[in-house]
Amino acid sequence: MKNILTIILIAFTFGLTAQNYIEHTVKTGETIESISKKYLVTPFDIYALNPDAKRKFQPNTILIIPNSKIKNEPIVGESRELIDYKNHKVKRKETLYGLAQKYNVSEDEIKKANRFLYSENLKKGDKIRIPRYRTVVSKQTLTNTVKKYTVLPKEGKWRIAYKFGITVAELEALNPFMNETIQPGDELNVPNIEDKEEKTVEASFGFYEVLPKETFYSLKGKLNLTQEQLEQLNPELKTTGLKAGMVLKVPADVDTTGRMATVGKTNLKTSLINFKTKKIALMMPYQLHRIDVDSVEEVKDQIKNSRRLSAVLDFHVGVLMALDSAKQLGISTDLKVLDTRYNIAATRKLLDENDFSDYDAVIGPMEETSFNRVAMALKANHVPVIAAMNKPKEVYSNVFQTIPDDKLLRKAMVDFVKADSLKTKVVIISDQAHKVGSQALQNEFPNSKLILSRMDKKNKTKDAHYIYPADIQNVFSAGKTYVFLQTNNNSFISSVISLLNGLVVNKTEIVLVTTDKNKAFEGKDIDNISLSKLKFHYPSIHKDFDETKSNGFVKAYRKAYGVSPSKYAARGFDITLDLLMRLASAENLYIASKDTIETEYIENKFRYNKVLFGGYVNQAVYVVKFDDLRIVEAK
Template sequence: MKKYLLIFLLLIISNIAFAQQYKSHKVAKGENVYRIAKRYNTTPEAIYRINPTAKDGIKEGEILAIPVTDDQEYKTHIVEKGDTVYSLSKQYGITVETIYILNPEAVNGININQILNVGKIEKKDPTAIDGSSEQGKDSVLDSLKATPEERSIIRFITHKVKRKETLYGIAKNYKITVEDIKKHNKRLYSEQIKKKDKIRIPVYAKTPTVKDTVVDTAVSRLTTTTKYIVQPKDTRYGIARRHGITIGELERLNPNMDTDFPIGMQITVPTSVFVPIKESIQPGFELYEVKPKETIFGILKRTRISSDSLFKMNPYLREGLKAGMVITIPKDTLVVEDVSKVGKYINLENKLYNFKPKKLAVMLPFSLDTLDLNARQQTEEYLKSKQSLRISLDLYSGILIAIDSARAKGITTELNVFDTQKRKNRKHIKELIDQNSFEDTDAVIGPLYQSNLETVAAELKKYNTPVFSPASRKESTMYDNFFQTRPTNAMLQDRILSFVEKDSTDKNIVIIVQQGKKHEGIKEKLIAKFPGAKVAKIEEGNYLYEVRLNKVLDNEKPNWVFLESNDVAMISNVIPLLNAKSESHKVTLFTTDKNNAFDDDNIKNEHLSKLHLHYPSVYREFDDTNENEKEKTVSLFVTRYRKAYNVNPSNWAVRGFDIAYDVLMRLGTADDLYHAVSFEGTTQYVKNKFNYDKKLLGGYYNKEVYLIKFDDDLKLSVVD
């Protein structure tokens, strides 16, 4: 019960972190905890947790222990009057995009006294010479930062948006870029323009014409120009580099250049090619031609360098990777991919490249509106009686561990938590969505109930936001943005029926099914799948006589028996009868639904083990003491969960972790989740595995199911 109260507190705080290592920091004059937290990319709460006395204030010269997940520090800047994101990018020699990546909140504008991260504090390696080590190469790469070119603004024009106008069309009309408009209308970084909106259009001092321009380059000067037709695989950076000029100089030569850079477009370039590509390569680096179907994360895996390093060497990669493109990589880093190791399961942790901050929303029925957290006894009683609340808290606790684990891999997450309160709460959920911004949310996990899930999927379909169902086994036939993470009962049944069918030619199939309408469907399905099977007669009250069992068992063939029931009395009657004949008649037991009745104390696991019970499952069993490489994620999760809550994780906590961690890993290996679920192969974490497929009508479903069996030693194993 203490665990659930703790999760309630975490729910209210909506933030959690478990430090992987610590760094000492000496407080400088004028520093506060918030600024120190920004410097080390952590939170004030995490610092207070390790240094509780800091809540009363900190003093110059005081030493603080700082929880960090990597060894990186960041420069900070306190926003002053007149500061803009653009001016700060110029001041610190970084791009506007970098500021937004380091400070996601800045897309909504910056305010005086706000603290921003404005670049990494670089660590120099005195032993690195001419790129002979990785750190040496990184120091070379860090010098390749883009420096924004400042243009003088004469005045601003107010433009009233007309029907069907787009930012691109407006920018083209005023002969400026979309970024120019967004810089002076910051809300447009997160909002779409609407009819009758009034936006500020900057008017820049006139740029000298090409004829009057003399462009300095690192090698020579521009004297004459010619026309060039954009070819397939061309990029702005590639063309600029081949002609010995910068992208800024290319844009000045072509002020009306289409930002989409279409094939066949005619542009102005210098007549001479001043710098051949090979001559532009720095010592310690080499050229590599991109192969067909090759991806960025594939190159990162083969070269074993960071995505930051790859983008610094090849800024044009942000426009997309194309076959035949020539890129720069460090020398002697390319390794040949061993295709023999590629199997059914894929490890997304080795394919990460998209490290932009992710935004997740969790929508679960916490029912906080009905609780008085000051009344501890009342809260504990409510927790004991409310199953949906316990499931929600377990899911949420697992999600928090997943976010922290992803952060250790370089994936940072902004988490927003919403209380859906109860089942069929359409009005409340619509209000939550209307009152909050979901446009840039990468994924929503929840709600718990199918009716609420359908409402969320319907409301967020306009943004194409993926909605993940954590618990419901029902699919959606209406919404393309609906992701069913839990296989349906039909999938579970089909999995074990297919397994038995493959090896049933010399087996005696026996069907024992509980009476009643609820079990008529599975009985008919079993008979249709195995028309030669023998059906045992069940007496009134769901009782099987031994004489009835003897009539359907075969003395010559192995007997494969399906037992379908949720009646403890019936199962406790049938299992001992089968167990008594397990050796003489070679009995193996199967069920399409191992429900709670099989776990009753009246059912002996020794019998199930002797009968080698086979059943389909959403979960797999794991051994958290196993040192096997495959179990490292399992052990790490269990260790973190025990440390955080002082109890072992439930299946729902594990499920919350697995779903959230899979979502974050997929977002880190693709541009969005729709791209990520197209990967061939299955992902597997602690107890769950995922392999999504698209329904012809409706959303996505997880088609992966485990087939579990009892071994002789009472242990459970996964049947391949």
């Protein structure tokens, strides 16, 4: 019997060697996800060869890793290197788990640095050492294969991911310098599979990208397709299961857009449990070196003439008022204010001169390069960095992007119109520059009519930015019609609004909407009376505070400064109070930022969603409308 087992083992080992499998010994702190990312395979691939790993996964476990179809080029990898130790005196109610979370280390790493913890429990008053690590970035080469692929016309990320049987995230991992929007002719790294193995993107089908945590049950509710139906269209599901980012083929008539998640408002005041003092750094471009504090008039002129400085100071006031409001709830804050001077060199110096490793969060900086530098520098210590006034180019794992993405704004407006059962028609009016986006919008509303602006009579390649009254003649009838106006040309907006207002008679109701309310809608030729008459709707990251309701922040601001708060002051207040409330409701900001938690304050609301291999992006969006010269939230 023993000889038979030996022969089987030898045969199995030979099989693994022949297929170029790899043995991996699990190290402390590693997860199935981190290991699969290291070898460019999926967790499902690892579980298929190591079924026991689902119930028993611990250090020194030996895993069989299949050969990846992806990559033969050097890739950037990260490892942790011990720097030194930080002394910590244990406080009441502190646990090993809590300290591990706080300092971004594992419980086992703390025990190794304090051997007595293997035989004794952690107790108040213990003086222990916390290991500190730095992230070492190096290049590593895997013995796998990759080939170059030239992007074809009309191909996007998901089409290419589907063609080569990988997820969108895996395609992005293969191509770290790929543009957000790829263009025909771009060269990408793709798995080196046979041409006959490439999938064909069939025009007669629709396609859907699987979101994180989605199950066959949730897809049944969203797509109205059973697991059996999905597996029939996508046979690979039977072996791989659902994976976030994978692209599924679905019937053409299936609505793959879905609705944006609706989450009830969360009142964090009832969940406050963590009342230790919060350490917050505020990094803003005050540019104090340019201000002569001895000349009051000169300072006033600088504030008046610099929109950036005015916005920064208003935001700062909002932050201070939020700290005061939090203090009344028992939340104390240690705030450190730092001047980045809107300069990368100054920001780098601040990072060198200050230790942020034990901070609960850092707000800012505003300038993109400086923000990226701070986020990367604090990533190793897992310190959250809040993008308060800008959208960062890279959402690292410790980044909290408070401004929702443009695609979320667009989707919010589309979902709002779709949800109105009283609409009779949808009309899309667009200039030539927005033609492609408007055609995609028309796909959202199959029975809609698309009207494009006229071209210049002399120069046929130039957009004249107008439409004839005849273009919209007989388009509108009794009932409600939504009109999407897609442009950033002020004169075009003005002429279209004038034409539409002339059609609002008797039982004809026209609701003007746009997915992108840009500055062209605020031009001198456009008045709020005309917009109010058309009940103008648009998606927004914030709303105006309600003047009809009692508001402590607005009242206190008016009392202190004699004017109503600007949107920057309100944003400083909202972001800071939300940050402090979340920190006080959990051990850290990551735990307090689940996508089931949605908060709302003066003009802003927040619901964070963790992006794959990245940080947290706010998904809470308003749809607002003009109502009797006021801008209010649309219900």
